Amino acid sequence: EDKVVQSPLSLVVHEGDTVTLNCSYEVTNFRSLLWYKQEKKAPTFLFMLTSSGIEKKSGRLSSILDKKELFSILNITATQTGDSAVYLCALNAGKSTFGDGTTLTVKP
């Protein structure tokens, strides 16, 4: 059975801090790994990762996939209060399997 485990479950930091969110997975038919930011009801798509070792970057956010060790990380540098959200990792393996998310709170 496909499995996605995110850690930590929750994280509280102060503005300016750098955070690293983790996503590990077990899958039989990997296609891609996706990261989302969920603030209220509609998640915002952040990254889709298909190849190992290639960093994807968007502003202060970056992500990388390790298909050998079966994990991905999402980094956020110089955090801002607007980064407060639930960050979801999802595995696309024919069907979608989502992790439980990491709730990030950035305090001023």
Place this chain on the structure above:
Amino acid sequence: GAGVSQSPSNKVTEKGKDVELRCDPISGHTALYWYRQSLGQGLEFLIYFQGNSAPDKSGLPSDRFSAERTGGSVSTLTIQRTQQEDSAVYLCASSRDSSGNTIYFGEGSWLTVV
């Protein structure tokens, strides 16, 4: 139940037919969401239920799509006169409420319209 349960897990239907997708959220969760994910695409919000409030239907792509939630628990997403572009994974999720609690997703219903 232990998790969000969706059925069917896979559905192949002919263009023009109606389909119903079911979601059984985690017991006690008042917030329920429907999303759609097309192959290789991100998650697309469809509709959101929170307790007894009127649902937020702002993401439904056309009037062929409708959803209801009976008794504050089970939800059904109905697609009328299906089109090929409706082919996607339809994901249901629930959370304890809407205030940022962890959202739990079901495994999705994979719809293929031929």
